[in-house]
Amino acid sequence: MVTSAPRLGFSFLYFGPRLDEALHRWFPRLVHHGYAGAELPVVGATPAQLTATRKALAANGLAATGVGFATVEADPLSPDAAVRRAAVDHLVRLAEHTAALGGDVLAGPIHSAYGRFSEQPPTADEFQRCVEVLRAAGERSQPLGVRLAVEPLNRFECYFLNTAAACSALVRAVGHPNVVGALDTHHAHIEEGDLADAIRAMRGTLGHVQLSENHRGTPGTGQVDFARVLQALRAIDYRGWLVVEAFSRHDPAFGSALRIWRALDHGPEDVLAAGSRLLPRPS
Numbered sequence: 001m002v003t004s005a006p007r008l009g010f011s012f013l014y015f016g017p018r019l020d021e022a023l024h025r026w027f028p029r030l031v032h033h034g035y036a037g038a039e040l041p042v043v044g045a046t047p048a049q050l051t052a053t054r055k056a057l058a059a060n061g062l063a064a065t066g067v068g069f070a071t072v073e074a075d076p077l078s079p080d081a082a083v084r085r086a087a088v089d090h091l092v093r094l095a096e097h098t099a100a101l102g103g104d105v106l107a108g109p110i111h112s113a114y115g116r117f118s119e120q121p122p123t124a125d126e127f128q129r130c131v132e133v134l135r136a137a138g139e140r141s142q143p144l145g146v147r148l149a150v151e152p153l154n155r156f157e158c159y160f161l162n163t164a165a166a167c168s169a170l171v172r173a174v175g176h177p178n179v180v181g182a183l184d185t186h187h188a189h190i191e192e193g194d195l196a197d198a199i200r201a202m203r204g205t206l207g208h209v210q211l212s213e214n215h216r217g218t219p220g221t222g223q224v225d226f227a228r229v230l231q232a233l234r235a236i237d238y239r240g241w242l243v244v245e246a247f248s249r250h251d252p253a254f255g256s257a258l259r260i261w262r263a264l265d266h267g268p269e270d271v272l273a274a275g276s277r278l279l280p281r282p283s
Helices: 021-032 047-059 080-100 122-143 165-176 183-190 194-203 226-235 250-256 270-277
Strands: 008-013 036-039 063-067 105-108 148-152 178-184 206-211 241-244
Touching: 008 063, 008 270, 021 036, 021 047, 021 270, 036 047, 036 105, 036 241, 047 063, 047 080, 047 122, 063 080, 063 165, 080 105, 080 122, 105 206, 122 148, 122 178, 148 241, 165 178, 165 194, 178 183, 183 194, 183 206, 194 226, 194 241
Parallel strands: 008 036, 008 241, 036 063, 063 105, 105 148, 148 178, 178 206, 206 241
Antiparallel strands: none
């Protein structure tokens, strides 16, 4: 299911929400800083972009993971069966894009339409609809060699799935080996009383981790205790990806959508270097 030890990745959401061949120039810098892979946005990616990016990754000896999200038009929670079928197709398409990159994980808020709020707590019916969509998408994605990693978001970005315990319960209800949970330390820092407890709550379901500061800037400059996070991950024998995730105004519209109003880092090299220091290098 996972490699023998965690691998360090870097999220290209730092640069924006779309796959961009102009960003291939950063692949050698990932290698320089000791990263094993790139987490790449796959929503809307074209076959040509996917092919070119896979070649560039291979040329630098890098692996990949994909990151994506559910949409209003393909919402796993919708009471409309046609929309839920579209949700399954959408998630499988994102898994196909991830596989085209040579990736093994598609992570993100794939449980509900990003940015849509019901203005009510989640319902049992919504939970069951999501279970059925994720189970179907997981089954269809399994032959691709791509696992679906379901990411809880904080309450200001999502109403359906906010906590590690809720994510673990959802994954267990899905009951498919190709559907796992994800933990983003930014969201968990907002929602959880204790990050180590949150990680323990996902023992047996956690398949992907994103290391992100409380302010989403340079790792190590905020309130997240990454040493304690990594200690808790070792305690549950976590062996999946550790993806450094920070955000910027490199793409102004995307930065505004995420409410990034100021510089939270000193540029990509700053984030790459700081992220690489989170995980001890092999001696």
